[in-house]
Amino acid sequence: MHENVNALLNRSHRLGADPRNTNYAGGNTSAKGTVTDPVTGGDVELLWVKGSGGDLGTLAEAGLAVLRLDRLRALVDVYPGVEREDEMVAAFDFCLHGKGGAAPSIDTAMHGLVDAEHVDHLHPDSGIALACAADGEKLTAECFGDAVVWIPWRRPGFQLGLDIAAVKAAHPQAIGCVLGGHGITAWGATSQACEANSLRIIRTAEAFLAEHGRREPFGPVLAGYEALPEAERRVRAAALAPYIRALASADRAQVGHFADADVVLDFLARAEHPRLAGLGTSCPDHFLRTKVRPLVLDLPPTAPLDDVIARLRELHAAYREDYRAYYERHASPDSPPMRGADPAIVLIPGVGMFSFGRDKQTARVAGEFYVNAINVMRGAEAVSSYAPIEESEKFRIEYWDLEEAKLARMPKPKPLATRIAVVTGAGSGIGKAIAHRLVAEGACVVVADRDAGAAEAVAAELGGADRAVAVTVDVTDEEQITAAFDAALLAFGGVDLVVNNAGISISKPLLETSAADWDVQHAIMARGSFLVSREAARVMIGQGLGGDIVYIASKNSVFAGPNNIAYSATKADQAHQVRLLAAELGEHGIRVNGINPDGVVRGSGIFAGGWGAQRAATYGIEEEKLGEFYAQRTILKREVLPEHVANAVFALVGGDLTHTTGLHIPVDAGVAAAFLR
Structure with a gap:
């Protein structure tokens, strides 16, 4: 293993182990280095970058895409422009070294084109809070000075890679950038320096928000919306769960996850939660898993159960209508079909959050991402106001051809999936x-x-x-x-x-x-x-x-x-x-x-608990021969x-x-x- 690959994996594991640095499967890291070309015997410069769909915390060498840098950089000369930038993803396949490792992600250009040996692209809550603040550019300058550069929102892709490369070239003093509506990118000449720069950006943003933020960015507590005591809210959650899962499974069956962390309960107890939840999540990693916005119950936790169930059904019908309208507002004739209009996140004030997905891990991770979204809202509202990217941009990401292709590559569900x-x-x-x-x-x-x-x-x-x-x-x-x-x-x-x-x-x-x-x-x-x-x-x-x-x-x-x-x-x-x-x-x-x-004897708790000895005595045989005895009295003579x-x-x-x-x-x-x- 090349020394830079080893350093890259270790750095990725450290960054991915701390949720303050990035979310599950969020962001990517890379390293560049020179190896001997097995064909020519000469030197070849390579890029190792986390492949599509991997997770930093558990990244292995097999999860890296491996590309030749000369060919990747040569793509700049054939780049057809931002209107056709999606075509460049297919071009990455012609840059692979050997078998190429994992499938290259959409962020590959960012890592390959930036003139630094090591690059990190991460989605920390603190960084996204600045990225999603209404005056994020001004706040970024206040927070970092000229060490970190603001880049306005641009959909991930080849053009964003060019933009970041240009920023790096134009600002030699900079250690990274804040990507509007998205996250952060940092770089360094060594793996150690890159990691230090990433952590400097994240921790500096955290300190800035803490020092300059308002105390109660979500507003005062709504009377009657306080969290129920733990035992009561879990009883309430269990009573509601079947009905909520039915709503989330109207289009296709889903597995659920329940969370009642303090961060969720506090958000739902505050006066501003309906407005903020209605604005939806912002970072692409967030809303691809949480949908554009959650379904939020507008009744207090002490409302009669039957009233809550009836109201949830009304809200669900409205949610589906709103989602269909969102799709129809932005879909073009060549857009993928609407994937489903049910919510992935359902918020119940005083009780907690239900999240849903195709399996338990997906459901759990969706809930974790909505907690990230709450943290982002808190940070942005503390120093400014929360301003996620435009709805049309969210649609472009959600119904992106590349996202559709990624979904198509997923393995076929097993027969009992979601059951x-x-x-x-x-x-x-x-x-x-x-x-x-x-x-x-x-x-x-x-x-x-x-x-x-x-x-x-x-x-x-x-x-x-x-x-x-x-x-x-x-x-x-x-x-x-x-x-x-x-x-x-x-x-x-x-x-x-x-x-x-x-x-x-x-x-x-x-x-x-x-x-x-x-x-x-x-x-x-x-x-x-x-x-x-x-x-x-x-x-x-x-x-x-x-x-x-x-x-x-x-x-x-x-x-x-x-x-x-x-x-x-x-x-x-x-x-x-x-x-x-x-x-x-x-x-x-x-x-x-x-x-x-x-005659199920082997491995049976019943037979081991005395039944076997009793039955063996009844038939006058040794207990260890009971399975054989039962088999011989059958038509198939099989145990x-x-x-x-x-x-x-x-x-x-x-x-x-x-x-x-x-x-x-x-x-x-x-x-x-x-x-x-």
Whole structure:
């Protein structure tokens, strides 16, 4: 690795690790250096620059675009002018060195044309606050003197690269510039000097805003709009979440994220928040993720829930009309089709912010960007007034051909993308296997288990909070079930899929089965499944997006072996719940199906907990041979594993059986006596 590349990566990681310096995937860094051309054996000067879509904090060498500087600089001679500057992006491909690394970003010209060995382009809140102030040019001069130069708003591209290169040449004393409506760019002869200059600009802007800013730039507190106490606002957020997700998913299903950080709550409690939110975000990185402006509820947090839901629906209808009008005002005949008119950010005074995206990470990052936008508004209003770029310019960015091409390059969504699942008993065995399969197919999963440690371990295996969260729940306890679903709503915005898998097994002859055995068996599986399904139905009906409820029943619900009256009876109860709920919930688009496994020994928490020893004793075999015993009594002579049950769950919910409800699928390797009739 070239020494400048190593320095570039280390600098990028340090800058990207601090949110004061830049937002997620925001900005880019570069370095120039000389290497030996493997073809000619001579020297060749290269540019290494963060590629399109990468993140500074996690940037790796594979995420760098690598271009020949002689060819990149030669593009200046064939540049057709600002009206055709987008054509230059395709020209970058003819400047690549070797395989070229990552796809070059729109900012490549900025880095290649500026006469400095190292360049940083960043989106710090403090810098954007100056860039989006009504008198940003004057404030930039006051803040930095002649060390930092103001460049009026220009859409990112080749011309902006030329502009910055010209500024660098004309101001040899300058360490960087503030880009109107956008961010900052800094440069240096060494990586260390470039990083120091970037941080100097950012920290100087922070100090300037703090020293010269008004104390309450968002105005006085609105009476009645203060934040609810934490417990109350989270209960309120969970109650609203299904309805808000339904609004955000009118065009296409979305995953949600909830945030109630102090910065959000304070903004929504202040008198100026409706005006400022209405002006929308400014920096292109912001509004590409947050949409041009958020949907803002105009009721206090103590308003009756039904009134809030009704008002949100009215505001949503108006938001869609406004967005369509925005599109029609600025679209040309060759503009890409409108992508969707639903909000990405929904602000609820006193409660917090819901953000939405195609997956959890996208939703979470959208919320983080709106926090950046609030910080920018605060800074700009503190020293001037917030003045984002013109709406027409926002449209040019949002519906840019290059942005459309970037979206087209994204991988095809997985079958369960945007779907949010709750799996009970997911800390081990069948439930764990189901959770793994659902996440592998794109779902977000709530790992519910009474064993907190097991649930947390599975959630960690699945990739952490953007893919799975753990909740501790005893399915016999109504309050714990409600809390588990509330956790799902706050983590992902809703619930689309529930798998009733939690269970235990007690294997005893009738005369040895106590009333307590009977009661605990039925409390966990029959009553527990009923309680979980009832809460799932409440959420799904509120969302209005349909859904799936899957019961992991058993072969024993149809044909029972000896000495398991309590277990088999409760499995029959679950099987009939499938039929009853399929009939009742179909009008809401909720499908209810069941799976009848048998002989799932390996990895099973039930079998490991004593059921295996009991069943082995019943059949007069050694416990370790129980799986083999079950396999030999089947038609296929194959052992059933947890993964096979997980496969059946996916078959039901993966999108091919959209017209199937009330079905039970055997996963038993063929037990003729249990054939459904």
